Amino acid sequence: MKFLVVFIGLLFTNANVADIAEVRELYRYAKDSKENTEKFLEITEKTNYQNDPVLSAYYGCALTLKASFSEKRGDKISFFKQGKKLIESSIETDPNNIELRMIRLSVQSNAPRIIRYYKEIDEDKNYLIKNIDKVTSLKLKEFIKGFMSTSKVFEK
Structure with missing residues (x-):
């Protein structure tokens, strides 16, 4: 009986938690759009993001996008700084994670230059090019290759 109660509790606890496939999509x-960002x-807020660098x-990334759709300058700065801090902290935790490098590259390549968050663009671009063939997960490899094929950073 205890097992059944625990199982049902876990089922409802995880019902609101998104999986990585949904987050990537x-x-x-x-x-x-603003709606897509929201x-x-x-x-992403409903994920277990506190315990998972990716x-x-x-x-x-979601916070930096929220900054771009915010109307108040103070909100723009606050959301962007929070987002940047989470991205950089994740990369400090796992600097060789190709997906983290892709996320940072996508944010840096789309951030306004005035924000001055662009210093690792070439480093991350080269990291992705050099390491994409080492990715063992077919889904992740396809996902990152999709990003690379649409990102203006790789047109150069």
């Missing part, structure tokens, strides 16, 4: 379209932020970086 929402990420692809998050920048397209959905991406909502879903989910934390996606949440940071």
